[in-house]
Amino acid sequence: MQITSHTFKANGVKALADVDLQRALGHVEKGFIEKRQMAVDALPEFDALRDRAVAIKTHVLKHLDLYLETYAKAVEAAGGTVHWAEDADHARRIVLDIARRRNAKTVTKGKTMISEEIGLNAFLEENGITPIETDLGEYIIQLRGEHPSHIIAPAVHVNRDQVEADFRRVHVDLAPDRDLTEPVLLLAEARQMLRQAYGKADIGITGANFLVAETGTSVIVTNEGNGDLTQLLGKCHVVLASIEKIVPTLEDLSQILRVLARSATGQEMSVYTTLSTGPRRSDDPDGPEEYHVVLLDNGRSNMLGTEFEEMLRCIRCGACMNHCPVYHAVGGHSYGWVYPGPMGAVLTPSLIGVDKAGHLPNASTFCGRCESVCPMKIPLPKLMRHWREKEFESHLQPRAQRWGLGVWAFFATRPRLYRLATSFVVPLLSRLAGSRRRFASLPLAEGWTQWRDLPAPEGRTFMQQWAETNGGEDLV
Amino acid sequence: MTASSRDAILSRVRHAIGGRVHDEARREVVAMRLAEAPAGVIPARGQRPRAELLELFCTMAGRASASVTRIAGYDGVPEAVAEWLRAANLPATLRLGADPRLAALDFSATALQLSHGASSGDDLNGLSHADGGIAETGTLMLLSGADNPTSLNFLPENHIVLVHADDVVGDMEALWPRLRARFGKGLMPRSVNFVTGPSRSADIEQTLLLGAHGPRALHVILIGD
Structure with a gap:
């Protein structure tokens, strides 16, 4: 995708004047904050679990090489294939090779931010392969030719009437006078359209919330069930995951799941937590014939051992942006790349360079709300300050x-x-x-x-x- | 390409964390951590006597918008399934896998039309047997295989799931020793599905709607006390 982080200020000015966007952004503040607080209040051990989650990830990062080896060995033992990708270009080519070998025409996709990070959809299209996003939010923005504006609610910047207009524009085979005035009718229509896509897909691509070293398992957490249908009904399942997604054991996974669901959507537990290990077994009546994991580095190993290492604890819950006054004002697209809000302000300069993304760590009043709600206790303001210092040292400011x-x-x-x-x-x-x-x-x-x-x-x-x-x- | 990328990535990681290739002490730490698999912080909510635990399981499943029926034994399953379908005004059809616990059920007293195997996508009602329940969150654990095809968890409009009281535990952590005992340490069925309520989405204006891509309704039948 076109990176526009360097024009953050202009993006923000445009966003502030965008009436539709401002109306949509109201839902972020109303929707997420209260729900999270209620879920946190209902679990007395929440803070102890946060500390535990931090300890688990810190331990993993200290021994990441060994856990990656363990994980890869377990994937292969279960009949899966691990592909190591140095950067975005490498990861795209790995996926294309798999698609070519399988003679794939259509690819269904569960929600994956790594796919956005490596710009996979545009690349597949250039090579004659049709990607179909199946998460409702991702589906909506794919129809609109946009990118996600939030890491867990990709279409949070879009209003219901805009979705209706898009569906009428694209689903031209359906009756023009059908009723689409209620969100539930829009959902039903998307369900109907996508049901046809799953089974026809040659490949199902998902992300991974976690990779379990003990068992070689990839884990996705969803509410819709789209990720599950994507990986179940595609003939070949490709998991896109970055190297820091590792947890040692199933117990560690269980611990972090508790803080993830509550921080993300205020749920006790997401509807579907799905653990996948290898391809279809000999006596399985369903499931993919092949199982691949693309392990992406793309700059993360360079963050290890630096002041930005703590950012690698991030579990992509989105709580920091849900609580950020700057995000509330300008929305996710203003940040100009894949990762918005406070986590993006730290991660984006690490991955694409502070010369391109220097505005992002400056777009903060350091109010500290992000750090206070981060389930992994990442000191986001401190890390943004590090970027400001680096920017100053490299003479990048005007x-x-x-x-x-x-x-x-x-x-x-x-x-x-x-x-x-x-x-x-x-x-x-x-x-x-x-x-x-x-x-x-x-x-x-x-x-x-x-x-x-x-x-x-x-x-x-x-x-x-x-x-x-x-x-x-x-x-x- | 991939082999050298693997080495390059691992060597960068190793260099960054200051580890050497043959760092026996670190290898031991990791091996111990994997072998011991410490449980961590277990919320008090799920730690209670069996009767209360089963109550909690039902309450939490209900909060996640699942409906729950409790029956004494497997004898009552056919009638409980038929009754729920009737009450929901649904056709008397049912798709199920080869699970022996389901095969042993006698549906002859009901008007239910059964079909067997993985879902092709046009089944209205699916029946599965879960292999675990988590009281803390009202969650079901379903395992892939011919007994309970994974597609039945996601494709039918309505999903009915049986779970036995003996398999309901307080927390997710308590399920892992059971799974390891059954499949072996480090080994897993292809798919382990944790399901908490019916499918939903809040992607349009943060309005929560049930029945996104998975089942619109989830009915749990808890067997035994």
Whole structure:
């Protein structure tokens, strides 16, 4: 897909003016936050399970090479094939090779963010293979020619009436006067269309929420059942997974599942948690003839052992974006690539480079809500700050910003000079503000005043006021 | 290509975490962790006497929008199935696998028309036997194979699942030792399906709707007490 992370600011401005989008984004705040809180409150052990989940993933990352070997051996023992993919291009070619060998024309797909990351759909289409998304949200955005705007609710930016219009535009074989006014009717229509697709597919592609090293098992968690039909009815099941998805044992899987469902959708447990191990057995009446796993690195091994290693604990629940005021305002597409919100602000620069995605870690007030709800306790604000530092060190910010930061740093590291300067500027600004006590525009501060007024400072600096209330005692 | 990519990825990972190829101590740590498979934090909710556990299982399944009937023994299954289909105003047809526990049922007193094998996609009602139930969340565990074809879990419009009280445990962790005892450590059936309520989606305006791609209704029959 076309990466537009470098135009985040312009994307955001457009998003703020998009009436449909703003209406749709209201559902994120209403839908997810309360449900998650209720589910968390109903489980007294939730925090202990979070700590346990963190410990499991930390342990895995410390021994990831050994767990990957164990996992791959178990997959092969169960009759499956493991493909190691260095990067997006490599992963795409592996999938195409499988498709070519099987003479595949149609591919059904369960929800997989790795597929988005490697741009698989466009690549398959270029090579004459038709991908069909089966998750309702993914299906909707495929019809619209869009990309997901949320990692678990891909069509959260779309309103019901837009879905109706898309279905009428694409499903031209159905009666034009049919009733599609209720979401349930739209769901029924998508179900009917996709039912025809599953069995005809030559290959079913899914992602994986987890890979279990002990048994060579891939795990998907869904509510619709589309991922299950995709992998069950396709003649060949291809799992796309990144290398950090490993958990050691089935018990570890069970522990993390508890925090995943609650953090993602506020459910006690998702409707379908499906463990797949190898292809159809000799006495199985159904299931795929072949089972492949594409293990994708694509920059992740370079995060190991760095300050960004903690990001590899992420289980893609989406809680951070559900609770992010910036995401609520601009939506997922503004982030310009596959992973939006706070997790995207950390992961995207790691995977595509901070030169292309430097805006993302800057799009945060560091309010800390993301970290407070993250089931894997990833210190997202701290990691965003690391990216800001790296960006500054590599001279990637615009000249004016670097200059401004330089000036500020000069004063900030010289407290007496800082206080002297502010003791002049603050009263001056206070006087200039007039009776409104606000600035509608101010030279050098257009970035702020373009969108909102700048409140005028009170007549004296904090330090001056502090000194007064403390009997003139100087604290520094 | 793939073999060298494997080595390249593993060597980058190994280098990043500071491990050596023959790091015996680390290998031992990993082998121990896999062998011991510690259970971790088990919520108190599912840890209760059997009668209460079965009650909890039914309550939680109900909260996930499944319906539940409790009967004393397998003798009551045909009538319970027929009764639920009647009450839901559904045709008296049933698709099921080769599970001996299902084969032993006598449906002759009902008007049900049975057919056997994997689902072709046009079955209205499917019947499966679960091999486990989780009280904590009202979840069923179904295993693939000729006994209970996986397609029956997903393709029929309505799914009826039997589970025996002896197979209902407090938490998911308690099922794994049972599975290992049956299939062997590290070995699994092709598919283990955990099912909690009927299929659903909230992809349109975050409105929760039942019956997405899987069954629109899930009916659980709990056998024994």
